[in-house]
Amino acid sequence: MKLSYLKKFLYIALALFILLVIIISFFSINLPDYSQLKNYKPSIMTRVHNSSGELVKEYSNEYRVFIPIDAVPAIVKSAFISAEDKNFYRHIGVDLLGISRAFINNIKKAKFNGVLGINIGKNFDTPIDKAVEDYLTCFREAYCYAGYIAINVSSPNTKNLRNLQSDKYLEILLKALKSEQKILHKKFKKLVPFVVKISPDNSSKQLDSIAKLLLKYKVDGVIATNTTIDRKGILSSKYAMEEGGLSGAPLNKKSTNVIKHLNKCLNGKIPIIGVGGIITADDGIEKINNGASLIQIYTGLIFRGHRLVNELRKATR
Numbered sequence: 001m002k003l004s005y006l007k008k009f010l011y012i013a014l015a016l017f018i019l020l021v022i023i024i025s026f027f028s029i030n031l032p033d034y035s036q037l038k039n040y041k042p043s044i045m046t047r048v049h050n051s052s053g054e055l056v057k058e059y060s061n062e063y064r065v066f067i068p069i070d071a072v073p074a075i076v077k078s079a080f081i082s083a084e085d086k087n088f089y090r091h092i093g094v095d096l097l098g099i100s101r102a103f104i105n106n107i108k109k110a111k112f113n114g115v116l117g118i119n120i121g122k123n124f125d126t127p128i129d130k131a132v133e134d135y136l137t138c139f140r141e142a143y144c145y146a147g148y149i150a151i152n153v154s155s156p157n158t159k160n161l162r163n164l165q166s167d168k169y170l171e172i173l174l175k176a177l178k179s180e181q182k183i184l185h186k187k188f189k190k191l192v193p194f195v196v197k198i199s200p201d202n203s204s205k206q207l208d209s210i211a212k213l214l215l216k217y218k219v220d221g222v223i224a225t226n227t228t229i230d231r232k233g234i235l236s237s238k239y240a241m242e243e244g245g246l247s248g249a250p251l252n253k254k255s256t257n258v259i260k261h262l263n264k265c266l267n268g269k270i271p272i273i274g275v276g277g278i279i280t281a282d283d284g285i286e287k288i289n290n291g292a293s294l295i296q297i298y299t300g301l302i303f304r305g306h307r308l309v310n311e312l313r314k315a316t317r
């Protein structure tokens, strides 16, 4: 009698254990395991979903990849919300610590020995004709701590920011940054490259003008692309009519087309960092085949975790 109770108890315990294993493995499928990133080749850039440099502090010892930090404005401002679907993000703001001492301290503490990109932008309330001052403030502060600096003139979430891609404003900005780069290079005896991050929503004519200026000012690289305001790829989604920059799969083709166009204009003189909707290894290879020298993942990393990094690593060997 006692033995059959014991048997029942053992069966129930076994069933509970199996249930627990199923629950744990379900969650571990969805969560990226950052500790696995340590072996990755430094040609795939991943992003940290944070503007404060805190994740760099936490994960820096594990990464051997490029880590770009999200846009950092000149001072602390604003809040951020993003809504998600299966394979895209709708990004409608930026969480901003600003290029403060706290931000720089987080980076210093990280003792990160890979290539760290710092993405800089203007404050949302800085008028467009004063934007250059915000970029210079961030550029000077970030210079000593960055492996490269990304100039964000393409986030659709900061009002008027994209106007900085127009001939008039882009020329002023590139001229100022190039001359500041020369001064800081001399001062710190260290050349920190800067790259310009552009939108996927520019016309071919606008892309031609941007490419001309990138060549004129010998910019070190271009990131193509940021998120899109185009909703064609998600018309059936409940988020289709909502505002914000769209990332992930629906952006893929658009960003590849921009890479292809830029590649023709730049003719290998300026490296292109391809980003936008890389969810599979094939997506990454397609960006490279169309002219990208480096590829960067954001939404793909969030949804597919380190598996995507591993697939890309194998595919790009």
Ligand SMILES: Cc1cc2nc3c(=O)[nH]c(=O)nc-3n(C[C@H](O)[C@H](O)[C@H](O)COP(=O)(O)O)c2cc1C
Binding pocket: 047, 069, 070, 071, 072, 082, 089, 090, 091, 094, 119, 152, 155, 197, 225, 226, 227, 246, 247, 248, 249, 251, 275, 276, 277, 278, 296, 297, 298, 299, 300
């Ligand atoms: C939540 C979120 C935050 C982002 N923050 C920034 C940012 O601060 N600066 C920037 O230049 N791009 C930012 N981006 C754009 C991404 O870096 C990337 O260019 C874009 O999402 C396309 O790549 P993906 O499809 O792999 O996500 C952000 C995107 C998302 C979804």
